[in-house]
Amino acid sequence: xxxxxxxxxxxxxxxxxxxxxxxxxxxxxxxxxxxxxxxxxxxxxxxxxxxxxxxxxxxxxxxxxxxxxxxxxxxxxxxxxxxxxxxxxxxxxxxxxxxxxxxxxxxxxxxxxxxxxxxxxxxxxxxxxxxxxxxxxxxxxxxxxxxxxxxxxxxxxxxxxxxxxxxxxxxxxxxxxxxxxxxxxxxxxxxxxxxxxxxxxxxxxxxxxxxxxxxxxxxxxxxxxxxxxxxxxxxxxxxxxxxxxxxxxxxxxxxxxxxxxxxxxxxxxxxxxxxxxxxxxxxxxxxxxxxxxxxxxxxxxxxxxxx
Amino acid sequence: xxxxxxxxxxxxxxxxxxxxxxxxxxxxxxxxxxxxxxxxxxxxxxxxxxxxxxxxxxxxxxxxxxxxxxxxxxxxxxxxxxxxxxxxxxxxxxxxxxxxxxxxxxxxxxxxxxxxxxxxxxxxxxxxxxxxxxxxxxxxxxxxxxxxxxxxxxxxxxxxxxxxxxxxxxxxxxxxxxxxxxxxxxxxxxxxxxxxxxxxxxxxxxxxxxxxxxxxxxxxxxxxxxxxxxxxxxxxxxxxxxxxxxxxxxxxxxxxxxxxxxxxxxxxxxxxxxxxxxxxxxxxxxxxxxxxxxxxxxxxxxxxxxxxxxxxxxxxxxxxxxxxxxxxxxxxxxxxxxxxxxxxxxxxxxxxxxxxxxxxxxxxxxxxxxx
Numbered sequence: 001x002x003x004x005x006x007x008x009x010x011x012x013x014x015x016x017x018x019x020x021x022x023x024x025x026x027x028x029x030x031x032x033x034x035x036x037x038x039x040x041x042x043x044x045x046x047x048x049x050x051x052x053x054x055x056x057x058x059x060x061x062x063x064x065x066x067x068x069x070x071x072x073x074x075x076x077x078x079x080x081x082x083x084x085x086x087x088x089x090x091x092x093x094x095x096x097x098x099x100x101x102x103x104x105x106x107x108x109x110x111x112x113x114x115x116x117x118x119x120x121x122x123x124x125x126x127x128x129x130x131x132x133x134x135x136x137x138x139x140x141x142x143x144x145x146x147x148x149x150x151x152x153x154x155x156x157x158x159x160x161x162x163x164x165x166x167x168x169x170x171x172x173x174x175x176x177x178x179x180x181x182x183x184x185x186x187x188x189x190x191x192x193x194x195x196x197x198x199x200x201x202x203x204x205x206x207x208x209x210x211x212x213x214x215x216x217x218x219x220x221x222x223x224x225x226x227x228x229x230x231x232x233x234x235x236x237x238x239x240x241x242x243x244x245x246x247x248x249x250x251x252x253x254x255x256x257x258x259x260x261x262x263x264x265x266x267x268x269x270x271x272x273x274x275x276x277x278x279x280x281x282x283x284x285x286x287x288x289x290x291x292x293x294x295x296x297x298x299x300x301x302x303x304x305x306x307x
Numbered sequence: 308x309x310x311x312x313x314x315x316x317x318x319x320x321x322x323x324x325x326x327x328x329x330x331x332x333x334x335x336x337x338x339x340x341x342x343x344x345x346x347x348x349x350x351x352x353x354x355x356x357x358x359x360x361x362x363x364x365x366x367x368x369x370x371x372x373x374x375x376x377x378x379x380x381x382x383x384x385x386x387x388x389x390x391x392x393x394x395x396x397x398x399x400x401x402x403x404x405x406x407x408x409x410x411x412x413x414x415x416x417x418x419x420x421x422x423x424x425x426x427x428x429x430x431x432x433x434x435x436x437x438x439x440x441x442x443x444x445x446x447x448x449x450x451x452x453x454x455x456x457x458x459x460x461x462x463x464x465x466x467x468x469x470x471x472x473x474x475x476x477x478x479x480x481x482x483x484x485x486x487x488x489x490x491x492x493x494x495x496x497x498x499x500x501x502x503x504x505x506x507x508x509x510x511x512x513x514x515x516x517x518x519x520x521x522x523x524x525x526x527x528x529x530x531x532x533x534x535x536x537x538x539x540x541x542x543x544x545x546x547x548x549x550x551x552x553x554x555x556x557x558x559x560x561x562x563x564x565x566x567x568x569x570x571x572x573x574x575x576x577x578x579x580x581x582x583x584x585x586x587x588x589x590x591x592x593x594x595x596x597x598x599x600x601x602x603x604x605x606x607x608x609x610x611x612x613x614x615x616x617x618x619x620x621x622x623x624x625x626x627x628x629x630x631x632x633x634x635x636x637x638x639x640x641x642x643x644x645x646x647x648x649x650x651x652x653x654x655x656x657x658x659x660x661x662x663x664x665x666x667x668x669x670x671x672x673x674x675x676x677x678x
Contacts, residue, residue, distance in 0.1 A: 200398065200400065202396050202397075202398050202400035203400050203402065205365075205367050205387065205394070205396070205400065206394070206396060206400035206401075206402075207402075207413075208366075208367075208386065208387040208388050209365060209366075209367075209387045209388070209392075209393055209394045209462075210388070210393065210413050210414035210417055210461065210462075210465065211388045211414055211417035211418055211465070212388055212413075212417045213386075213388055216417060220413070221402060224404045225402075225403070225404055
């Protein structure tokens, strides 16, 4: 028996994958299935789940409403569609800005001397040692009306004798964007760095040797060869940004409500797990669709493993 | 052509700072002139400055001192993409994200050559390296030898005046390397362009080159044809690095023209030899070099100048040759004898401890400066 096990590579593989498989089945597959069942249910007046098969939660998410002006039985309420749309555009914008910021930095680190490289990477990772929520609160300190940024501008304005009213920066969509970009920047820098660092110096030399200047070398050689890193980074940034609710909660207040906030409130405040479940699944489907089309176009980003 | 020389290095120095902070000259006052249409090799062990020299010609490095001329024009800080030379890299440096066609077309696209023209020229380049039909493959789908050919085609398609090759066959197995040596040589003769070839493999350099620069410690030790380098090495380093040699220490007794009498203390005798340098003077301590195949075993009754008795330490039959290791009055010598007659009789081979005579012919006895 033991002998046969030793010789059978596929059994060994199964054996090694077993703990994780059980873990994922119990904590991912089953809960997901429960979420699906609950999303078809109805909320009872005292906040329990009545199991049924109803699409009400989904139609409500996409704007079907019975709470209408006089004389209409049903109408379109854009509230939740707007939230979905806002989440989607914010995730796109965040990812885009993060790429623009991360790429040059990753390039700089990858081309630095090996000793300095490790130091720079270390510096990129330092913020991750502090709790996510605390870092977002730090931004609140910076952005609020009496915060550090307003204080500095006010001080300069005072020195220059310019009248200055503190800027309203906190609780705006821009504040949420800034927070998201800040939080997720390292997750883009690392995979791009990994793919850039793998490009052999002789490829740059070969491009130059064949007549390409710096710009054309970048566009024809560096960028295509580092695309796996960009793809991996995009997946690592886009997906969490779609679902995070802490950043928008703290920096967006009641002004910027994302899908994440919606789901959180359904479960905790509104006590409607059926609607929360439906929203969760829609978020998942939306994210999967975007990721699917994205990876179909650019590949899967082997760097996601290296990162 | 603007100049008789395709490439010229005049008193070129390249200094580097080591990680410890010391300054070293990787290339130390190198001057060489490489003629148009020549197959020129830079030969030396790693760290001798050959690759750095090549990289300065390509434009990847700039000299700390001195000047590199291409087609008679000083290059100064001209970047690689403005030089009329192309490089075949040791690692091939193929673009993995492009097909074979795209790799070869890359250089032409950078020049702004039209699509139709590119197709024709890439086709011809592929034909030249016998890779027609492989256009759509990716480099990873090719064997080492095929990748090597793509690298050559990618450089040659630009019709450079000079092709620089940095140990291009280093990664190939022996048989393939020999094939590619002949192919590259044939290609060079067919195209008539200048090849500058960097290698640490002396046999490769001897096989392919019109002229060889033997380099060591950043300096050119000797720049000559393969025959001259092998038969007339200028110093002990070259004689030792190229092929095998027996060395005997001695002192110059007398000089007449290019010949000299050398006293060998170990043999307590004089040998006659050829002076390899006109800087050798009377009374100087020198090294005498004799190639193993030029040292002759003669009849045990033979006597005269240049004939010495020796004891056989070992005799190794290797098919085409027999290598005989000798102890000649405390000096270890190696003799290579060709097995020109087919025979199985073991008595015709040399037995251990047998005493034999060897003959050092004056024309085979080279007198070298001690370095």
